Amino acid sequence: MSAIVQFENVGLRYGLDSETLSDVSFSLSSGGFYFLTGASGAGKTSLLKLLYLAQRPSRGVIRLFGEDVVTLPRKRLPGFRRRIGVVFQDFRLVPHLSAYDNIALPLRVSGMEEGEIDAPVVEMLNWVGLGDRGQARPATLSGGEQQRVAIARAVIGRPEILVADEPTGNVDADMARRLMTLFEALNRLGTTIVVATHDLPLIAQVSGAQMMRLDKGRLADPTGTLRYPPQSQSKPQGNA
Numbered sequence: 001m002s003a004i005v006q007f008e009n010v011g012l013r014y015g016l017d018s019e020t021l022s023d024v025s026f027s028l029s030s031g032g033f034y035f036l037t038g039a040s041g042a043g044k045t046s047l048l049k050l051l052y053l054a055q056r057p058s059r060g061v062i063r064l065f066g067e068d069v070v071t072l073p074r075k076r077l078p079g080f081r082r083r084i085g086v087v088f089q090d091f092r093l094v095p096h097l098s099a100y101d102n103i104a105l106p107l108r109v110s111g112m113e114e115g116e117i118d119a120p121v122v123e124m125l126n127w128v129g130l131g132d133r134g135q136a137r138p139a140t141l142s143g144g145e146q147q148r149v150a151i152a153r154a155v156i157g158r159p160e161i162l163v164a165d166e167p168t169g170n171v172d173a174d175m176a177r178r179l180m181t182l183f184e185a186l187n188r189l190g191t192t193i194v195v196a197t198h199d200l201p202l203i204a205q206v207s208g209a210q211m212m213r214l215d216k217g218r219l220a221d222p223t224g225t226l227r228y229p230p231q232s233q234s235k236p237q238g239n240a
Contacts, residue, residue, distance in 0.1 A: 010060030
């Protein structure tokens with residue numbers, strides 16, 4: 001499989017502080033499923049921001065879809081971002097829009113005809129267990145319900161890359177597994193999945209997924225060295 005993401009000696013520094021990420025190099029294959037782990041403060045969210053083009057690195061090279069995005073003209077960035085679905089840790093739902101309209105937003109932005117929007121949005125609402133909450137606004141939804149709306153919005157357009165920051169942190173174990181099954185189904189359709197999580201037992205349930213671990217801003221384990229068999233609940237080795 002060809003590389004859809006390449007990082008080469010990437011560093012990220014905020015202001016005059018020490019580097020948040022240092023000498024990060026890895027390659028993600030198109031159609032792969034990847035987990036990003038590490039302690040709080042290890043740099044997971046910062047790495048994801050680089051992936052979905054919310055942040056430029058302080059140094060190094062990042063290639064997405066075969067192009068160097070560090071030197072990419074800003075006017076081309078929106079086109080690249082539309083190819084990437086993002087599930088934010090803080091949801092970022094539009095407060096004055098209903099759950100239905102939040103999920104429909106990417107389809108409307110892409111120019112889909114209004115008559116073609118209803119069926120996929122209703123299907124997605126039902127899939128995440130919110131079929132009866134389509135007209136509810138975010139303020140009336142629980143944290144877990146908001147998370148499910150955010151996930152549905154991120155995946156409805158079948159992005160080429162899906163980036164998710166702790167997507168199961170506000171749902172129960174059954175819903176977490178259901179959402180991960182959705183990610184797996186999207187992955188089978190060809191989407192490259194990158195999930196940041198602390199939930200190692202959840203990782204163990206995804207067959208064939210690969211894991212990267214950040215330790216104080218550095219990549220501790222090269223991509224692909226740790227694989228988890230389906231349904232295995234054993235403690236991962238080498239990641240204490």
